[in-house]
Amino acid sequence: MPAAHPPSVSRMGKRAAAIVGLTEWAPKRVWDEPMFTMEACARLAAEVLADAEVDKGEVDGLVINGLRESPLFAPSALAEFLGVRSNFNEVVDLGGATPAGMVWRAAAAIEVGICETVLVFTPSVPAPPQPGANGGPMKMKMGAYMGGEVWGSPQGQFEIPAGLVAATPSFAMAASRYMAAYGVSEETLAKVAVDSRYNAQANPMAVFYGKPITVDDVMSSRYVADPLKLLEIVMPCYGGSAVLVTTAERAARGPHRPVYVSGYGEHLTHKSITYAPDIVDTPIRLAADRAFEMAGVSRDAVDMASMYDCYTITVLLTIEDAGFCAKGQGGRFIDEHSLRYDGDWPLNTHGGQLGMGQAGLGGGMSHITEAVRQVQGRAGERQVPDCNIAYANGTGGMLAEQVALILEGA
Amino acid sequence: MVHFSSDGRPLPTPTPITAPFFDGLRERRLVLQRCPRHGYFFYPRGRCPVCLGDDWEWGELSGQGTVYSFTVDRAGHDPALASRIPFAIALVDLDEGPRLVGNMVDCDVGDITVGMAVEAAYEDVDDTTLLGFRPAG
Numbered sequence: 001m002p003a004a005h006p007p008s009v010s011r012m013g014k015r016a017a018a019i020v021g022l023t024e025w026a027p028k029r030v031w032d033e034p035m036f037t038m039e040a041c042a043r044l045a046a047e048v049l050a051d052a053e054v055d056k057g058e059v060d061g062l063v064i065n066g067l068r069e070s071p072l073f074a075p076s077a078l079a080e081f082l083g084v085r086s087n088f089n090e091v092v093d094l095g096g097a098t099p100a101g102m103v104w105r106a107a108a109a110i111e112v113g114i115c116e117t118v119l120v121f122t123p124s125v126p127a128p129p130q131p132g133a134n135g136g137p138m139k140m141k142m143g144a145y146m147g148g149e150v151w152g153s154p155q156g157q158f159e160i161p162a163g164l165v166a167a168t169p170s171f172a173m174a175a176s177r178y179m180a181a182y183g184v185s186e187e188t189l190a191k192v193a194v195d196s197r198y199n200a201q202a203n204p205m206a207v208f209y210g211k212p213i214t215v216d217d218v219m220s221s222r223y224v225a226d227p228l229k230l231l232e233i234v235m236p237c238y239g240g241s242a243v244l245v246t247t248a249e250r251a252a253r254g255p256h257r258p259v260y261v262s263g264y265g266e267h268l269t270h271k272s273i274t275y276a277p278d279i280v281d282t283p284i285r286l287a288a289d290r291a292f293e294m295a296g297v298s299r300d301a302v303d304m305a306s307m308y309d310c311y312t313i314t315v316l317l318t319i320e321d322a323g324f325c326a327k328g329q330g331g332r333f334i335d336e337h338s339l340r341y342d343g344d345w346p347l348n349t350h351g352g353q354l355g356m357g358q359a360g361l362g363g364g365m366s367h368i369t370e371a372v373r374q375v376q377g378r379a380g381e382r383q384v385p386d387c388n389i390a391y392a393n394g395t396g397g398m399l400a401e402q403v404a405l406i407l408e409g410a
Numbered sequence: 411m412v413h414f415s416s417d418g419r420p421l422p423t424p425t426p427i428t429a430p431f432f433d434g435l436r437e438r439r440l441v442l443q444r445c446p447r448h449g450y451f452f453y454p455r456g457r458c459p460v461c462l463g464d465d466w467e468w469g470e471l472s473g474q475g476t477v478y479s480f481t482v483d484r485a486g487h488d489p490a491l492a493s494r495i496p497f498a499i500a501l502v503d504l505d506e507g508p509r510l511v512g513n514m515v516d517c518d519v520g521d522i523t524v525g526m527a528v529e530a531a532y533e534d535v536d537d538t539t540l541l542g543f544r545p546a547g
Contacts, residue, residue, distance in 0.1 A: 144488045149420075151411040154453045157422035160412050161540055162511045164499050165488045172481035173501060180479075180524035226482040274501055274511045279479060 010111075011248050011260070015294065017107035018251035018258035019407070021052025021244040022369045026205035027237035027357030031126055032137040037068045038081045040123035044242035045082055052244045053255050054117060061088035061109060061118030061245075063102040065361055068127055088115035095396025096308055097266075098122070099241075099365035100403035104264035106245040116247055123240035124360025138238070159272045167310065168233060170273040170398035172225035175313040178280045179227060184316065184331035186227055190218035192312040193231050193354050195339035200351025202341060202382035207237055207357030232312040232354075239359025241369055251410070257376045263295025263406035273398040280317065281327065283402040284393065288322035291391075295406035299323050303387040304374050305345070306367035308395035309352040318393060322404065341382040349374060349382045364394045368405065375409040418490050421538045428454045430468055435539040440530050442508060444469040452508035473530030474546060475504040482519045498522050502543050516544040 010016050023044055035043070041064070049056055062075050062084060070077035075089030088109040094101040099122050106118035126138035144165040148155030164170065178184060197213045200206035213231060221230035251258035265287035270276045292299065299322075307318040316330040325333040337345035350356050350370035353363040371390035373379045379387075390407040411423035424432040431454050434441035442450045443466040445458035450471065457464050480500040486492030498514035500522065514522055515531045527546035532539050 145412070149412040151423070152425055153411065154455075156412045157424065157428055158453050159511055160420050160488070161422050162499050162513055163483055163488055163491045163494075163497060164511055168485070169481045169483055169487055169499055173479040173499070176481055177479035177524060222484070223482070224485045225487070226484070228481075272511075274509060279501075 014296070015107065015111060015260060015262045016248035017110040017245055018248055018260045018410070019103070019243050019368075019372050020246050020251045020254045020256060020258055021048045021054065022241065022372055023047035023051055024205070024241040024362070024366065024369050025239045025359070027207050027239040027359035027362070029207060029235065029237055029357070030137045030139050031238035034126045034128040034138065036127055037123055037125075038078060040125050040240055041078055041121045042082055044121055044123060044240055045119055048119065048242040048244045054244060054246070054250070056082070056084070058117045058250070059084050059119055060086055061106060061115035062086050063090045063092060063106050063118060063120045065093065065098050065122065066091055088118060094268075094394070094401040094403065096310060096361075096364045097394030097396035097401040097403040098361050099368055100392060100394035100405050101266060101401070103243065103245065103261060103368055103405060104266070104403065107261035107264065110245060110247055117250060118245045120243045120245060122242065122361040122365040124362050125238050125240055155272050159274060164272070164274070167398060168228060169225045171311045171313055172228045173273060174279045174317065174399055175227050175311070178313065178316070181280060182328040182331065186229075187215055187219065188331045188334050189232060189312040189316065190215045191334055192309070192315045192339065193218050195343070196309065196348050196352040196354040198340050199349050199382060200355025202380070203351050203356060206351040206355050207235055208351065208355050228311060228313070234310050234353045234358040234363065237357035237359045237363070239357070239362040241359070241362045241365040243365070243368060243372065256378070258410040259372045259375045260408045260410065261405060262408040263291040263293070263297060264404065265290030265294070266403045268396075268401045270400055271397060276399060279399065282317050282321045282399045284318050284321035284395070284404065285323070287402040287404040288393065291404040291406050292323070295408065297389060297406050297408070301389050302391045303346070304349060304371065304384045304390050305347045306371040306390055306392040307348060308364060308367055308393055309348055309354050310358065310395065312354070314395055314399070315347070317399070318395070322391065322393065341384060346384045349379060349384060367392050367394065368407070371407050375407055414490065415536045415538070419535055420488065420490050421535060421540075427456055430454070432538070434470070435532055435541055438532050440471045440473045440541070441468050442471060443467070450504070450506045450508050452510050471504055471506050473504075475502040475528055475543070477501070477522065477524055477526045477528055478503045478509060479524055480514065480522050500528070500543055502528055510541065512540070512542045514544070515542040521545075
């Protein structure tokens, strides 16, 4: 006898796990309230459960990127700390695609019936200073090697000695190759940053709230890695966020419109950009194709897009490779559409990470929280009218890890 | 793994598997592994990344290739290399197939273009030889 599917697997043939709550802290360049990661998760949990009007006792799944205070056994340490009896415990390691990867893993776990209600955490705050260390506010700074310096690492032997470190030079090489192949102008790429910054003016949580920019501003900002300029690059920040994913049945009893995770896809091929099969035809393509096919949704049906935007070039490549226009037409697409919340093709209505700041993994989560807000109709001044279907994605590493989500209102 | 030169540059620490590549550079030779079915591959590893076969042999390449893409680091993304900016990092498609990364040398960073023909260049730093590329010819 075939096993009975739990009722949550589908709603009329559609995927039926839903995001029902969110919380997000305003990104800050300097963070004056250091917290242990576990404490940050506890605060985020209290906030997201309150937002969703769900009792902590209903939580039976935890998804994290890791815990500073427990490098090993991280999920059990968090379950213990939060007092959660957990059936689904996941550590996700996909760089900037981690939050999107977390959300679909939570949804899939709920769909197969192994758990019901999953907390998904993306905290990014400094720890309290150790005894004897200097106190004071911490400024966000990324390590250039990101672990690639360990013994046996190919990156440490080939990329790091060549200066191919951090992320900007890798994305700059994608932009350089794209310009040579398809001829997009630097002004067109600049427009992505300008429209994002416009959207950030309607988001008081944005680090660049109150600071609009023009194409001239972008063009006159200094080159950081040719052809990318300072204002095409995200500002690293501290922050944090969490979402709550649960079954369709439970979602229907919540205070907000349920946002179904109705399609998802993931793809990766490389770590260092040196080994990308084609640096201007990214793994986004296969992730997005799978997500749209799973959801049974066409590109035309998307009401707003929430695309990972560590750099302007990332957005151009995502627009193309997620299938919103043909390869090579991304520049024209950007020129012909307004990407503003009140424009004809609303994109990154929260300001994107370019406008809001990149709060560690919370930066990637910001694309999901904003899509959820838009579909739930609680985006305030920047609300996209009649928003029912959102495309959200995450880009990790060097155009490496890719996760695409279709988020659909009930 | 990375170690640092006397003037602070990050240098590769070869492993038993990658050592022949770095030994070759010291002799001004570009040697890579060649799978009998799938040709040359980079970086060195115990098995071919296409078929996972281990019947590869080391072979010497021409060092000729074309720039697949490049960037000019003007910010010093690695603080250890900040004194060298601006410097160019290139991805180079070798004529024999594999794509490698290295710095462009012996040219103005403003003269580099995608698709330009380049050849291997060798730079000695302490006891290590780094692979770079210069305009061909």
